[in-house]
Amino acid sequence: MEEYMLPCLNKKIFGFDCLGCGLQRAAALLIRGEFVEAFYMYPAIYTLTPLFLVIGLNFFFKFKHASKIINTLAILTVAIIIVSFTIKIIN
Template sequence: MEKHMLPCMNKQLFGVECPGCGTQRAIAFLLEGEFYEAFKIFPAIYTLGLFFILLGLHLLDKKRNYAKLVIASAILNGAVILIAYLIKIYFNTVTN
């Protein structure tokens, strides 16, 4: 499955990983049942899943209003992505 994954254009062009690097590999690990490995590769994988579940409910269930939950999960997801990215950058600069 890994040979069919798309490369990160940011990493190819600029040599720096983007905040979304690891998403495809994390999804592959989830599909294989490797939940801890998925979290190690891309910590926001679970908040991203929560976001898409809430977004799907918001689009499909018109009787209830999920807008606030969708916004809250989007903010949470963005915060997790940003924090994980900053930690990744910090540890890459410290080790190099």
Template sequence: MPLATFLLVLEDYMLPCLNKKLFGIDCPGCGLQRSIVLFFKGDFGAAFDMYPAIFTLIPLVLFSIASQFTRFRFDTYIKVTLGILSGAIILVNYIFKMTHLTH
């Protein structure tokens, strides 16, 4: 299946945010699915605007998968660093979104 077809199919099956449906506010993960689609479409600016942590989460996931097959010298250090950096970006972005709501 070509990447373009896969992305179109992926967009049709995105999960709704249960937190947003129940409580009416975004959760810290809101925007991640759309950001992944934008990233793979090559729209990196829009992917960043949608979910800034995408640029640390993708390397973290890819590195974690690769480390299952290959040993890296600073494996744990890299994973922990990317994990903390991702968590910090998610937290700062969430606080920013919640304090800059426009209604």
């Protein structure tokens, strides 16, 4: 599966990771059931998954508080991405 993953253009051009580096590998680890490794690879995978699930369900079945749930998950996801990227840069 990893041989079909897209390379990070930011890393190829500029030589350092972008905010999305690790997402594909974390998704592959999550599919294989390696939950802790997926978290260490890309912590936002655990907020992105329900975010995409709620967006997909809301597309087919409109429910009452979908916009609040989507906004909350989106803000939480962005915060996790920024914090984990900052920690990765510092270390």
